[in-house]
Amino acid sequence: MGETSTKTAGNGLSGWLPTLIAAGLFAYFATLVPAVAEGNVLRLVYDWVPSLGISLSFLVDGLSLTFALLISGIGTLVMLYSNTYLAGHPQYARFALFLTSFMLSMLGLVLADNLISLFVFWELTTITSYLLIGFGHETEKGRRSALQALLLTGAGALALLAGLILLGVTAGTFEISEILAKGDEIRAHALYLPILILLLAGAFTKSAQFPFHFWLPNAMAAPTPVSAFLHSATMVKAGVYLLARMHPAFSGTDVWLWTLTIFGAVTAVFASVLALRQTDLKQALAYTTLMALGTLTLFLGQQSGYAITAFVTFLIVHSLYKAALFLVVGCIDHATGTREADILGGLGRAMPITAVAAAVAALSMAGFPPFLGFIGKELKYAGALAVASEPMLVAGAVLLANALMFAVAGVVAFRPFWRRADGELPKSPHEAPWQMLAGPVLLAAAGAIFGINPDLLQSTLVNPTVATFLGDPGEAKELKLWAGVNLPLFLSIATFVLGFVIYLLHRPLRRGLADLDARSPNFDRGWDNVLAGLVAVSNWQTRLLQSGVLRRYLFTVFLTVVLALGGTILARGVWEGAPDFSDVAARNWAILLLIVAGAAVMVVTRSRIAAVAALGVVGIGVALIFIVFSAPDVAITQLLVETLVVVLVAVAMLRLPFLDPPGQSDHRPVDALLAIGVGAVVTVTILAVIGTPFDTRLTDYFETASWPEAFGRNIVNVILVDFRALDTFGEIAVVVVAALSAYALLRTTVKDKKQ
Secondary structure, rough: OOOOOOOOOOOHHHHHHHHHHHHHHHHHHHHOHHHHHHHOOOOEEEEEHHOOOOOEEEEEOOHHHHHHHHHHHHHHHEEEEEEEHHOOOOOOHHHHHHHHHHHHHHHHHHHHHHHHHHHHHHHHHHHHHHHHHHOOOOOOHHHHHHHHHHHHHHHHHHHHHHHHHHHHHHHHHOOOHHHHHHHHHHHOOOHHHHHHHHHHHHOOOOOOOOOOOOOHHHHHOOOOOHHHHHHHHHHHHHHHHHHHHHHHHHHHOOOHHHHHHHHHHHHHHHHHHHHHHHHHHHHHHHHHHHHHHHHHHHHHOOHHHHHHHHHHHHHHHHHHHHHHHHHHHHHHHHHHHOOOOOOOOOOOOOOOOHHHHHHHHHHHHHOOOHHHHHHHHHHHHHHHHOOOOOOOHHHHHHHHHHHHHHHHHHHHHHHHHHHOOOOOOOOOOOOOOOOHHHHHHHHHHHHHHHHHOOHHHHHHHHHHHHHHOOOOOOOOOOOOOOOOOHHHHHHHHHHHHHHHHHHHOOHHHHHHHHHHHHHOHHHHHHHHHHHHHHHHHHHHHHHHHHHOOOOHHHHHHHHHHHHHHHHHHHHHHHOOOOOOOOOOOOOHHHHHHHHHHHHHHHHOOOOOOHHHHHHHHHHHHHHHHHHOOOOOHHHHHHHHHHHHHHHHHHHHHOOOOOOOOOOOOOOOOHHHHHHHHHHHHHHHHEEEEEHOOOOOOHHHHHHHHHHHHOOOOOOOHHHHHOOOOHHHHHHHHHHHHHHHHHHHHHHHHHHHHHH
């Protein structure tokens, strides 16, 4: 499947309807801005599973509204862009369905006010992103990338589910807004650390924090509009959103502070270095997304007003310039047929509007004034310097990451347009249609407008969002283009100088990084090795357990019983020593000897008929026990079944050979050991059960309820046909199915013989 199309006519209703839906949602959320800016928090609740305390509740506060506006606003431009980018694609309706479902899932995730609802939407984003990344499933790369993202984020989601359930049980509620009000109680709870680890596992895998970073660049197998959406406002920021949402309840401890600071800083610097190594423009932008996710995580570890304001500002500015640059790269690919930075050049004359949009977005990415990126960068330095411990170390990591971003911005948005091409491009460049230009132009312009007029963001989104973290909008720091001569300004100047030097040296640095990468552990190849190991283990256990030999199946089942049951008995110390047999009557010893004798004959004989007859003796001994203990009806049933089984099986086995004929391996010693083990474990279990005080609650209930409710005096019969009628019906159905299957099998055998 080709990713781009030369057609520009769009895709009809399937192309415009998703755009209109996204635009309508953006307009709706925009109407909520005044109310949220005044400090109101909006809630909408529907009963979902009231018996379990689970509701479908939604919360609109500063944090969720900021995310909702980014998702729906950028979603509108991405869908408009996609309609032309994939114009005439035969599967576009399916693509539009996936993309719209993905957007709605993300909106549900950021608006959910219930832990279970949040998890449901979380998993919906996983599934829909899998479908989008694997949209080009004809290629092995597309299938591998989609599966990798699904498995890694899905594994993290399992940990997250466990953490959310523990959190709900610990807090006594699954409503997030109520949980956030119990921060002190949660942080003091003994389960705080396990819950935090589980939540971080889910958030770090979703937002590709080191060492789970490798799946995100591979997700570039998705069409470019999907990449723009995933990286700017949606899936990869879901983990960051989760950490932000849980910040009031979990922050303030050393483990929270250092875990997020260290993982965030390592991810930011590591990803920035790898971004410089890339020659594919999409790959370079993908690694810069990792840098942004690491930086956002780093600031979420802090509690100062500067750090949280830096988080909110950088969240917005990154979404704007990253979506714009991804869409610009799509325009370049659409026009030239390549995304290779070393090939591209001289596009400024042929694509002037794209070049301007790319330049504005890249200047914001690099942190130049008067763009919003400059304000965000200043706040990042102020936030880093406000860190309570090791502020210079944190500021140094931010400085290095910002300088590398400066260089990558030049590679992505300057060189393709303003340097001379080294050779012929695959296609003659031309400007993209307006539907594809609208997104980059508007998003880049937004970065400039908000930079010149930061007040537009201050009271509407930044202050209400900071209030969701710190409880007071007054804690938000002022967004200023000129904050005076201070240390953040000097760090910004250092960023420009260092970034420019890196940009000039990026080609030799890239070659050095490539050599270093070739000699370093590769997480992506490690993932392949892990999968190969899982497949090898799966094949090994299949050969071992699913051999097709009935004897092995039985051996495995009984061995599992011995290990699981026996291990539990040993671990729990159930065995309390040999019981007292002094009051056992002589007739009971005689019955026991009869059963043991039958079992011994069954074990030593080489004749199947003798073995079956001996098994019948054991059954008769059991029937005698029933008689001794006043259960004649059960004893009669036992005798009839034993007699019937002995007769039928004995007749069937007349034509079978002896057990373990001479010359073949004798399995019986091993089988005998296993049988002794099963017998010992079952005996100990029964003795332990007998030694436990009998709980008569069920007995009392059935004695009391059998006649008034079921009109039966035989309690056993009432239980079978009334209290557990559905179970009995199921058992009868199983017997009927087995009988029909046996009948069909016998008929097939007869037909085969006739043929």
